[in-house]
Amino acid sequence: MESERRARRVAIVSGKGGVGKTMVAANLAAALAKTGHSVLVVDSDLGLANLDVMLGVQPSYTLHDVLHGACALKDALVRVPVCTRGVASTEEASPVDGFDILPGGSGIRDATTLTASAREDLKTLLHELGSRYEFLLCDAGAGIGEVVLFFAQIADDIVVVVTPEPTSLTDAYATIKVLARECGRTDVHVIVNLVAGATPEKAGGAVVSHLRQVASRFLLSDGTTLVRIHLLGVIPSDPAVPRAIARQQLLESAAPTAPATQAIALLADHLFDVATTPLPQS
Amino acid sequence: MNRDGLDLTAALRLLSQAGCPNPMQSGEDETRQLQMLIDTLCDLSSHDGLTGLVNATFFRSILARELDRVARTGRPCALLSLDLDHFKAINDTHGHPVGDLVLRHVARSLQGLMRSMDTAARTGGEEFAVILPECTPSEAIRAAQRLHQAISPITLSIDRVAITVTASAGLAWTDGRSVPDAAQFVAETDHELYRAKRLGRRRLCHPLLPLSHVLPEERASLLAPLPEDKYGI
Numbered sequence: 183m184e185s186e187r188r189a190r191r192v193a194i195v196s197g198k199g200g201v202g203k204t205m206v207a208a209n210l211a212a213a214l215a216k217t218g219h220s221v222l223v224v225d226s227d228l229g230l231a232n233l234d235v236m237l238g239v240q241p242s243y244t245l246h247d248v249l250h251g252a253c254a255l256k257d258a259l260v261r262v263p264v265c266t267r268g269v270a271s272t273e274e275a276s277p278v279d280g281f282d283i284l285p286g287g288s289g290i291r292d293a294t295t296l297t298a299s300a301r302e303d304l305k306t307l308l309h310e311l312g313s314r315y316e317f318l319l320c321d322a323g324a325g326i327g328e329v330v331l332f333f334a335q336i337a338d339d340i341v342v343v344v345t346p347e348p349t350s351l352t353d354a355y356a357t358i359k360v361l362a363r364e365c366g367r368t369d370v371h372v373i374v375n376l377v378a379g380a381t382p383e384k385a386g387g388a389v390v391s392h393l394r395q396v397a398s399r400f401l402l403s404d405g406t407t408l409v410r411i412h413l414l415g416v417i418p419s420d421p422a423v424p425r426a427i428a429r430q431q432l433l434e435s436a437a438p439t440a441p442a443t444q445a446i447a448l449l450a451d452h453l454f455d456v457a458t459t460p461l462p463q464s
Numbered sequence: 465m466n467r468d469g470l471d472l473t474a475a476l477r478l479l480s481q482a483g484c485p486n487p488m489q490s491g492e493d494e495t496r497q498l499q500m501l502i503d504t505l506c507d508l509s510s511h512d513g514l515t516g517l518v519n520a521t522f523f524r525s526i527l528a529r530e531l532d533r534v535a536r537t538g539r540p541c542a543l544l545s546l547d548l549d550h551f552k553a554i555n556d557t558h559g560h561p562v563g564d565l566v567l568r569h570v571a572r573s574l575q576g577l578m579r580s581m582d583t584a585a586r587t588g589g590e591e592f593a594v595i596l597p598e599c600t601p602s603e604a605i606r607a608a609q610r611l612h613q614a615i616s617p618i619t620l621s622i623d624r625v626a627i628t629v630t631a632s633a634g635l636a637w638t639d640g641r642s643v644p645d646a647a648q649f650v651a652e653t654d655h656e657l658y659r660a661k662r663l664g665r666r667r668l669c670h671p672l673l674p675l676s677h678v679l680p681e682e683r684a685s686l687l688a689p690l691p692e693d694k695y696g697i
Contacts (some may be wrong), residue, residue, distance in 0.1 A: 348687050355686055356678045363662055392686075399662075400682045 189222070189312040190457040193337035196344065197353030199324030202375040203343045204236050205427060206417070206446070207321035209283040212264045212434045213450035214317055221281040222259070222315045224308070226333045227323030231286025235385030237262050238430030239283070246287035247305050255310065259284055262279075284311070290447040298329055308336065317457070326360045335365045340457055341414060344375040348390050352451040355393060357373050359401060362409045371456060373449060378419040382445075414456070415449035417442050475501060483510065507586075512586040515566055515571035523585035528581075528646045529634060530595055535643040542596040542637035543602030544576075544611060545653040549630045549665040553592035562622055566629055573614040593653070601637050605670055608635040612668045630666035632657055 194210075198201045204225075211221045225233040225245065232304045243258040246364070255281050263280040296304070310319060320337060334340055340361060344354035356406050361367040374386035374394065390413040397409045422440035433443040476486055484504060510522035518526065527543070535539045548570065555563040569591065574584045574594060583595040596607055616631040634657030638644060644652065652671075660669040663679060678686070 352678055352683060353685055355682065359678070359682075360662075396682060396685050399685065400679070 189315040189318045190339065191308065191312070191337045192223075192317060192339045192341055192453065192457075193226075193322055193333045194319060194341045194343060195322045195330055195334060195357055196324060196342060196350070197326060197355075197357035198350045201345045201350050202345050202423075203324075203419070205234050205423060206341075206343050206373055206375065206449075207319050208233060208236055208262075208283075209433045210450055211283075211317075211319055212432045213447045214454070215264050215279060215281040215451065216434065216447075217454070219317055219454070220315045221317045221319060222260075222284060222311055223281065223319045223321060224284045224301070225286030226320040226329065227286050228329050229322060233283055233321055233452045234260070234285040235284065236340050236427060236430065237432070239285075241283075241285040244285045244287040246308065248284075249300065255307065262432075264432060267344065281316075290425050294330055298314060301332060304332070305336065317453075332361070332367060334361050335366060338365055339453075340370045341373060341453075342370050343373045343375055344389065344393075346374065346385065347376075351389070351393070353395060356392070358397060358409060358411065362401060364389075368408060369410045369412070371412045371453075373414050373417065375417045376419045377416050382416050382418040387413060412456075414452050417445045417449070470507070476504070477693055479508075503686055505605075514525070515568055517571050517575075518585040520585065520587045523548065523583070523587055523595075524646060525648065526585075527595055528582050528667045530597055531598070531638075531643055531646055531649065534638055534640050538640040539598055540600055540604075540637060540640045542593040542599045542601075542608070542635060543649055543653045544596060544604075544608045545634045545650070545657045546570075546592040546594070546612065546631050547633070547657055547661070548590040548615075549632055549661075551629070554627060554629065558622065558627060558650055563629065565622065566618075566620060566627070569618060569620060570615045570629075570631075570672070573618065574611055576634050577614050579606060586602065593650075599637065601639070601670075601672065604637050606671065608633060608668055632660040633668040634658070634660055635670035637666060 192209050194203055207223050211223045216220045223233060225231040228235075228245065231244070239260050239262065241260050242256065243253040245258065247253045247259045248255050258406050259282045261280055261282055272386050308318065320333045322333045324330075342354050342357060358370055361370065372390050374389045377389075379385045390411060394411045397411060401409050418441045420437075420440050420442035422433065422437035423442050426436035429436055433440060433446065437443055481484065505656075510519060511517065512519045515674035530541055533539070548566070551563065551566075554566060567586070570592065571584070571586065574592065578584055578594065581597050585593045587593045594608075594611060596604055599607060612631060612633045615629070616633070617628050619626050619628045621627075634653045634655065636649060636656060638649065654672065656669040660667045663669065
């Protein structure tokens with residue numbers, strides 16, 4: 183009997199806002215789509231969602247509408263085409279297939295807590311969506327609130343986006359700690375974004391090994407939590423990124439050969455490798 | 465059965481079964497003896513037999529009375545909640561008699577540091593609470609730190625085996641202007657206690673501590689070796 187197909191659920195979290203979480207989610211989805219995978223990005227920031235803004239789409243409905251029964255699921259999904267452009271700028275942009283997004287709600291004040299029934303509805307919804315895609319990328323909000331923890335709990339893989347800034351590093355560590363202590367999530371993948379310098383790979387690697395050292399020193403001290411921090415990839419600081427965001431475009435369309443675009447393509451490969459490893463039985 | 469209809473014999477038998485000395489053997493007159501019996505029964509029903517501290521039921525009524533006083537007078541009051549870390553492991557490893565010794569030691573340590581107006585209670589198996597009337601937040605924090613430090617860590621040497629026990633603690637207070645009810649006050653204190661547990665136990669948390677999941681020592685370690693060339697900032 184063929185087992186039921188289920189999307190790999192990836193929660194993208196950061197702790198601190200403004201580290202490029204949504205940029206990573208959108209462009210990672212584009213990179214995965216470009217290599218032939220079916221992807222849905224769920225804007226899981228139920229309070230201050232902005233994935234639709236970043237991609238320049240104007241959704242008619244949001245996740246909130248679906249959960250409240252105001253529309254059918256299919257009406258809330260928005261297709262985002264991924265355009266690839268040849269090296270010569272005169273060449274016509276050719277849309278390859280794209281990916282879907284499920285927009286979140288913006289400015290919803292009661293979105294920081296989840297009732298038991300909302301949790302069940304969300305689980306049912308994600309289960310339904312899981313049969314249609316290979317990847318569900320959940321772009322969670324900033325902070326370590328209830329909603330973020332919910333998406334982290336139901337995810338197969340957790341990706342923490344961090345920048346080399348002290349504030350981001352501290353918040354990423356806090357997120358990793360809370361996920362380990364409160365959700366038992368002891369395997370996390372880290373993307374180091376906005377890495378400057380001539381050797382971003384090396385600098386990004388140093389950030390992750392630093393996080394690892396602090397985690398092994400403190401999180402093991404009570405003898406209960408061994409956290410494994412894996413480096414998923416490094417995205418260099420690249421002026422193409424703010425330009426693409428300002429134009430509400432994907433990097434793949436705005437700057438296909440930029441270092442950040444290439445780094446995200448590599449990230450997508452790594453994520454695919456992670457996703458093809460079997461899930462634990464639980 | 466005496467003339468007031470009290471079955472003294474039955475009451476005394478219950479006391480004896482509970483291991484209490486007979487309060488009525490001193491040759492006093494009957495009224496005096498009755499008073500001693502009532503005192504003994506009151507004490508038994510309001511105090512924890514093992515530690516001698518106030519028990520959970522009496523604690524709740526004292527706390528409610530204290531909060532009534534706060535509402536009436538507008539004076540502050542604080543509540544400290546203490547929970548021994550991994551206490552089950554002590555019972556499992558060393559046996560319940562050793563666990564009981566630890567609990568009695570904790571109770572004595574708390575009693576030794578309290579003011580006469582404070583009330584210490586054993587509110588659960590390895591849970592304790594101290595009501596601290598007339599304490600401003602800063603006074604309450606200082607008192608809570610002293611009480612917490614007195615029992616965390618404690619090391620007892622039993623049969624030449626050193627047993628170290630630590631405790632997590634949560635503190636909350638009312639300034640006398642907005643007065644919570646007893647259940648609310650306990651919940652506020654427990655909230656801080658759970659935070660202390662989450663942060664790695666053996667610590668005291670209170671509402672003035674930043675709502676951070678990262679401890680000062682973790683922060684220092686995260687941020688200390690951050691040379692610019694290493695991270696390419």
